[in-house]
Amino acid sequence: MCDDEIHQFEGTLLAPETPISRRAFGLSAAAAAGLAASVSASMAHAEATVTEKDVDIKTADGTCDAALFYPQGKGKWPAVLIWTDIMGLRPAFRDMGRRLAAQGYVVLVPNPFYRKARATETVKLDFGKPDERAQLMPMAASIGAPGAVEGDASAFLAFLDAQPQTDKKKGAGTQGYCMGGPLVYRTAAVLPDRIKGAVTCHGGGLVTQTPASPHLLIPKMKAEVYSAVAANDDQRAPTDKDVLKKAFADAGKKATVLVYDGCNHGWCVKGSAVYNEAGAEKAWAELTALYKRNLV
Template sequence: MDDLMRDAESLLDKTSLSDGLDRRDFLKVALGSGFAAATLPVMAQNVVKTDTAGLTAGTITVTVHGQNVPVYRAQPEGKTKLPVILVVSEIFGVHEHIADVARRFAKQGYLALAPDLFVRQGDATKVASIADLQRDIIAKTPDEQVFADLDAVVDWARTNGGNGDKIAITGFCWGGRITWLYAAHNPAIKAGVAWYGRLKGDVNANFPRHPIDVAGTLKVPVLGLYGAKDTGIPQDSVAAMETALALGPSKSAFVIYPNSGHAFHADYRPSYVEADAKDGWQRTLAWFRQNGVN
């Protein structure tokens, strides 16, 4: 809660409150009375703003076992046989920052698809607190369900302007973990970029494996972009992942940013580190080109 309060205060420095309300009093009330965890960051303007000029962009629907799954789609207008990027969100779901990332890929010539992978569990943008979000949505979203939804999105891409031979995946935080796992799950994936995704953890029926568990057999090259100051992902877990990957065939790699913590790419949050985010973005594009997804 203290970290969330600090983030929120920093964001409110970019906004204004009327009626003489004290900022910290407002935040205490908001955070304790149903103020959506995911909307606090969105109160600030994204640093990077990507328009839709020359793009086809908006939400489409993919049906998976009778469930309609919303997917934010962005692509160059009128183009077909496009390389495909799956964009997997943080725990906050597909909000404006994730949509903007999809548009950034579209501007580079990709068909970018960001599915709402929490749709069965609830609306991640309207949950009252981080604890509630973790308990009521994240903990109840099984990996196998996520993989099935992403499989269906890949199938949609193949029949709607995407090149089935050029498919990659990237994700942030929760989505970074999924990036590693889905790269191991689907042989159609040619490359992945995982931004500060958890590598180790407890296992249960919903989360039977973590990236460390698939590292030795992973075939897809995945680039891991991590912050040395990320207290939630200690460097010893990164070192263990590197050791496990070295025993396998994937030719994956890590870039560790010494001045960054978690969520350094999230340009709508105080955690944003512009230099490292920009460097990571360029490395992401280069990684996909290097592995034939362009």
Template sequence: MCHDKSDPGFPGHASITETFLSIDTLDGPLQASLFMPQGAPRGCVLVASDMFGRSPFYRMLGKRLAAEGYVALVPELFSRLWPVADGDDKAGIARIMAFDRRVAMRDLQAMIAHIRLQHPERGLAVMGFCIGGALAVSLASRAAFEATVLFYATLSPRPATELSPFVPLDDLAGCGTPLLAFWGDSDEFVPAEVIDAARDGIARSGQPHDIVVLPGQGHAFLTFDPAEPEYAASQQSWRQTLGFLDTHLGARENPLQPRVAR
């Protein structure tokens, strides 16, 4: 369902250090992994994972981003709930049902504040996968950063609840950043009508955007393993992602001026 396989890695990945952080938030400390490039950063990327959290896949993704020159921060958004083994979809869904997205939104805003404090001169993107993509959409209508990337964000319409008061499809109209989004046309969790609604919503925001629907791909298609059937489509989407980051991140204007969240 989501990413239950680790990334096979790439030449030189062992030289990129993973630093474990505990970052203060309004709801207590949150664990996160930080990956730094070897030279001056080209920008910063905050990664919001799928329902399995800070799994080996996302930790290697952080290394891949660092290898491309970006500071990457991968928080464990589910650390206040019980652990779930990679690939245990039933347990992962049960944890999602108990997941307080209000707390997650505050946590992600704290991650942004941490990155801004450490790298005020660099642009910041939020990259979200599955439920992390839904969170990234709602965050982009409430916080200030430079770019949003979505991989198979689960934006299916649903009523607001106490634990989940955000409706990402509605939030797209208030998106405050350029947006790049990928879905497969065979995604069993994101039907075509939801993708059409997402396209309409982001168009209303007035932000530059690109909605990419990949033929023959289902949910969680991104892979860096050449043996996987999704590899070609994955490489296409990853190259496009790196180009998008290169376009929208970099030195910020007036880095010492506070950015006001919307």
């Protein structure tokens, strides 16, 4: 799934992915089983304590359908914007939104392809089938148009800030997966005074040879950034992590760029052929720690 996504969307050819064992993170079978039980309990708790709503958001280019999540009960919480991978808004990302909201955040997961179709249509498409993949690629191109992300990000954060549950006095966060990685950088750059925490997981095309390369936006950011890099992405572009590290250091920004050994592109998204539970939980723990440090 994600190999073709990055090849088509970012112009980088990736080799086939292969599933990886939990042993990449030194987990015994018993520990892995315990982790699975813990994650299941966490998701069940999230469902019981989170309010979920389907919402429509007005943007400069139309109406975006999205999923909104926030903790039940009285209170105000920091806002977080989640950018999906190329398969868009679907149950795996609703689970993420629900889980994060249960930890004390107001979370928005928009359909990034709303200019072309609503999520109820895109969720039916299978990226593994050539004819259906051909329908998804123009949708991906729509979010890559100049100014599209910047306009959308501003509209989405304005929507989050308009919610009575959002604590606007606290910093906001954004996280993105695969295709969503560059969108995180662009969001943090266009809203530097609002975005205080930014996370990319197996982000595609963070470093390119074009003037529009996301890494060139780093000086405009004020957020602490965590970029989790897939092992096979690093193998194919081994200097990208060094370019990112240097760009953050030169700009005086607080950031971590970490290669996840044993985890292939797409490892954080449940349902992916390369989903790695141990790696996904490690990235989630880093993400939530970063938010706790910065969204205050």
